[in-house]
Amino acid sequence: MASARLFFTCLITCSMFLLTFPCFAANQKVTLSLYYDTLSISCATFIVKNLAKIFDDNLITIFNLRLVPWGDVYANKSNNSTAFCQHRPDQCKLNSLQSCAIDVMHDVNKHFALIYYIEFLAIEGRQKEWETCFRSLGLPKKHILDCYNCSNATKLEQNYGNEIMHLNPPLEFVPWLVLNNQPTGNDYENFAGYVCKAYKCKIVSMT
Template identity: 60%
Template structure:
C-alpha cells in the first residue's frame, strides 16, 4: 500500500524533469548560487525519528518554492562508527541499517538530480517506517528509476566507502550531534527545532524576493 504523498512523488517524477516544483513558484525566486541557504540533514536510515522527518517534514520543501533557495544535503550514516579492530562500520540499528545507509549513499552519489535521490530515499524511509525496509528494491519500479547503477555502486562497496567519508564529516561538527535527525542550516545546528527548519531557512535567506513559503510563516 502506498503512502498518499509517495503516490504524488511517483506521478510527478514520471511526468516532469524537475518534480515537486510548481512552475509559477519557480519563476518567483531565482537566487544566485551564493545566496542559497545550505540545509544539511544528518540521519540514520532505520531511525524512526529520521524516517518520519524525511517523509513527513522534509517533503515540504518540494511542494513549495523553498527548494529554489536551498542547497539540500542529505547525510546518512549518522551514529555509525568505524571499528578500530577490523575497520568495519558498525551501525546503531544493526546490519540492515548499514545496508540501507549504503544504498542511500549510492543514490545520493549516482543519481544526478536532487528530486530523484530524494524521491528514492523518501521511498526507502517510508518502508522503514512500516517495517518493510527489506523490500527496498520495490522503490525502483515504483519510481521508474534504474536499479543497476545503485546496485553496482553498492556491490563494489562504494556505499561503505562513502559511509566512512560521512562518518568523518559528522565527527568534525563544532558541536557534536546529540540526537537524530541533526539538522544544520548554514553550518549552524538548529537542535530540537529541526521540525521548524523552514523558519531558520527563511531567516538565513538574504535574497530578494523571499519565497512564498517564507511569506506564509
Template identity: 45%
Template sequence: MEIPKMASFKLAITIIISFSLCFLMLETEAAASSSEKVNLTVYYESLSKPCAEFIIRNLVEVFNRDLSDILSLQLVPWANASINSTNNSISCQNGLDECNLNSLESCILNLSDDVSKNYALIYCFEFLVIEGRLKQWESCFSELDLPQKPVLKCYNQGNGTQPGRKYVNETANLRPSHKFLPWVVVNNQPIGKDYANFTTYVCRAYNGPALPAACNKQQSN
C-alpha cells in the same frame, strides 16, 4: 500529523518527480544563484524512526513548496555509525540492516546530482522502514520508474561504504557535536529540537532578492 498512507505516498512521490521535471525547465530563470542559496544539511540514520518521520513528513516540504529555489539540500546518512580502527569496518547503531540501507542510500546520493530523484528514492525507502517493509526496498525503483542497475552495482561492490566513512567522519567533526538525530543544520548552525520547523530558519538565513511564497507564509504566521 500522521505518516502518509500508500495513497498519500504515491501522491507525494508524483509531486516530487513532477517538480524535478519542472525544475529542469525553470532552473535558469527561477533559482537563486549558488552564492545566495541557504545550505540545509540533514544528518540521519536510516532505521531511526524520528529520522524516517522527518524525511517523510517534514522534509518533503522542500519539494511541495518553492523552498528548493533558495536552498541546497544535503543528506548525510551513517550519522550514528562508527569505524573500527582495527579493521576499518563500519558498525551501525541499529545493526546490519541499517548498514545495508545506509549503503544503498549512499550509493544513490553519490551516483546522481538530481536532488529531487535522490530524495524520492530515499523517501520511498524510509516510508517502507516506517511500515516495517524494509525488505521490499527494490520495489521503490519500479514504483518511481528509476534505474536500479547502477545503484545495485554500487551496493553489491561494497562501494556504498566508501562515502559512508566520509559521512561518519563528517558527523564526528561537527561543532557543536550532534546530540540526537535527525540533526538539522542551516548554514552551519544547528537548529536543535526545532528541526521540524526548518523552513523558518531557512527563510531567516536567505539573503536573496525575493522570498518565495513559503517564506512569506511563515512571516505572516
C-alpha cells in the same frame, strides 16, 4: 515574479522565528544538511512528513539540500571498512544504498524520491522491500547496486563518518539539521522558518 512571491512568503514565515542567522554571500543558496539514521523512526517521520514539503511548495529552489545517511554507526578503529550499526544489518545496508543513490543520482529530486520511498517503508516496518521503490518510481537500480556491491559504498560511508566526527558543534542526536553551519537543535521540525530567515538575510545583503 515567482522569486518575489517566494521571498515575501519566506518573509512572512520567518517573522515567527527569533533565531538570527548571519548573512551569507548573495551568490550562494542556503545550505541545509540533514544527518540521519535510515532506520530511526524519528528520522523517517521527519523526512516523510516534514522535509518532503519543500518539494511541494517549491522551497527547494532557494537552498541546497544535503542528505547524510549515517546515524548511530560506529567504525571499527582497527578496520576502517567495518561499521557497526544500531539497527544492523538492515541499517548498514540502507545507509550504503542511500549513500550510493545520492552519489549516483545527482538530481536531488530523484535521490530524495528514492530515499522518501525507503523511509516510508521503514515507518511501516517494511524496509526489506526497498527494491520495490525502484520499480514504483521508475528509477534504474543497476548503477546504485554496482556502487553498493563494490568499495564505493564503503568509501562514501567513511567520508560521511569523518564529516560527522568533525562537526562543530558536534552531533547530539538524529535527525540533526545544520543550516549554513548552524545546527537547529531540537527545533528541527521548524527548519523551513530558519531556511527562509537565512534566505531573507541574503536578499537584504544584496541591497
